[in-house]
Amino acid sequence: MxxxxxxxxxxxxxxxxxxxxxxxxxxxxxxxxxxxxxxxxxxxxxxxxxxxxxxxxxxxxxxxxxxxxxxxxxxxxxxxxxxxxxxxxxxxxxxxxxxxxxxxxxxxxxxxxxxxxxxxxxxxxxxxxxxxxxxxxxxxxxxxxxxxxxxxxxxxxxxxxxxxxxxxxxxxxxxxxxxxxxxxxxxxxxxxxxxxxxxxxxxxxxxxxLGDHDALVARGTVLDVVPIARGERYGYRQRKAPADGHLLVVSGGTAHGVGLEAPKTVRGVMPRAKGVARAGLATVNRTLSPFSWAGKQRWFAEPPHMQVSLLFLAGDVQPPRPGEELDAELRHTTTHFDRVVLQ
The missing domain is CATH 3.20.20.10 (Alanine racemase)
Structure with a gap:
């Protein structure tokens, strides 16, 4: 997918x-x-x-x-x-x-x-x-x-x-x-x-x-949904799951540009504070992915792989089914999509 x-x-x-x-x-x-x-x-x-x-x-x-x-x-x-x-x-x-x-x-x-x-x-x-x-x-x-x-x-x-x-x-x-x-x-x-x-x-x-943002929607396909228990290890780095939940395997990895960011110019107190907060979360391996499900942006379970991303979904959220798609907020100038669908 x-x-x-x-x-x-x-x-x-x-x-x-x-x-x-x-x-x-x-x-x-x-x-x-x-x-x-x-x-x-x-x-x-x-x-x-x-x-x-x-x-x-x-x-x-x-x-x-x-x-x-x-x-x-x-x-x-x-x-x-x-x-x-x-x-x-x-x-x-x-x-x-x-x-x-x-x-x-x-x-x-x-x-x-x-x-x-x-x-x-x-x-x-x-x-x-x-x-x-x-x-x-x-x-x-x-x-x-x-x-x-x-x-x-x-x-x-x-x-x-x-x-x-x-x-x-x-x-x-x-x-x-x-x-x-x-x-x-x-x-x-x-x-x-x-x-x-x-x-x-x-x-x-x-x-x-790219001037009309609402004319464009990026989505990644859910390839697999894997139940995981608190403390169970997973992924390349064998981290421990922080709670019971599910791992979502989603199309879109570093080869597509997912998880890669260009340096940004930050001005103002609030944007700088948000940047510091994101950096602090990253030091404890907490990084938001560009993918959303059930109205919320979801966390990476670990850094994206080359072709897919691994997301963690808490157990109190109904997971998607394989084949469903997750909306993604991606930077178009650094993303290589597998396909462009003109609707």
Missing amino acids: SLSLYVDSARWRKHIDQVRDTHPGIVPVMKGNGYGFDNARLADEASRMAVDTIAVGTTYEAARLKDHFDGRVMVLTPYLRGEDAVPLPDRVIRTVSSVQGTRDLVGSRVVISCMTSMKRDGVTEEDLVALRGSLDGVRLEGFSVHLPLDHPDGTDPATEVVAWVERLRAARLPVHTMFVSHVSAAGLALLQQRFPDTVFRPRIGTDLW
């Missing part, structure tokens, strides 16, 4: 189309695990949306998706001199983040990344004069700015885009298209109004594919 992602396809596509319609020129982003859907499925969905360009993370992803999408494919990871050569069609656009990278890709379609407050990659203002002389022979598709998600200083994300458009114009560079990440529809409209000669194209991933 399986760890499944159930999708209310009509509702999901309604949301996708609303995002497309409120963000003219949208470039759907698909990378990694495809936000839990698989990149090939999202590329097919982009074709249904009738967009002309998609964005992927790496050249390897671009090679895998070239047969699923007929339009332009932008690779977000910047070109690196000496990287593995991956055969790609001419319609693939490479991101470059340096003057040298631009010179290396003569004859190619390129988007030039500009350094923002993300401090991740991109050309700087000091590079612009040299950049102007390196554009001969490349097919410039535009410039790009990748902005932070949070702005604790209260600044408007669009202000960074404005600053870059003005710098590029002052350097007499052709700013016909700007690809932007993490700017609202309202911010994009203001940018377009201020710079009518530049086309602003939003690159959107999470808000596009």
Whole structure:
């Protein structure tokens, strides 16, 4: 049986189309695990949306998706001199983040990344004069700015885009298209109004594919229900059961991403207190699983196995039957589902 992602396809596509319609020129982003859907499925969905360009993370992803999408494919990871050569069609656009990278890709379609407050990659203002002389022979598709998600200083994300458009114009560079990440529809409209000669194209991933949470439900299949008595040992580490109850063997383990978490930014007293409490429980081998039964999130009996998770259910709770499914709260960007069911 399986760890499944159930999708209310009509509702999901309604949301996708609303995002497309409120963000003219949208470039759907698909990378990694495809936000839990698989990149090939999202590329097919982009074709249904009738967009002309998609964005992927790496050249390897671009090679895998070239047969699923007929339009332009932008690779977000910047070109690196000496990287593995991956055969790609001419319609693939490479991101470059340096003057040298631009010179290396003569004859190619390129988007030039500009350094923002993300401090991740991109050309700087000091590079612009040299950049102007390196554009001969490349097919410039535009410039790009990748902005932070949070702005604790209260600044408007669009202000960074404005600053870059003005710098590029002052350097007499052709700013016909700007690809932007993490700017609202309202911010994009203001940018377009201020710079009518530049086309602003939003690159959107999470808000596009995962923006309607209620259209998506993850569930793990109960594979077995094993009665266990207090003090009886179980599992890889042979822990003792804390009370009479049942062990639930559920589809979904570390190979799926269950039990794996990315580091989080925590702000505020209450979130920090909750984090300390979770850490304290973990030291005594008490960790909540993402799976729920009978209206409550259930505890891991031990750390998840590679393909399944072992949960402990107290004896006063009626257990599920093998073949039933448990709802699961999972992070879609780190979960590999066995199947995606479009309902």
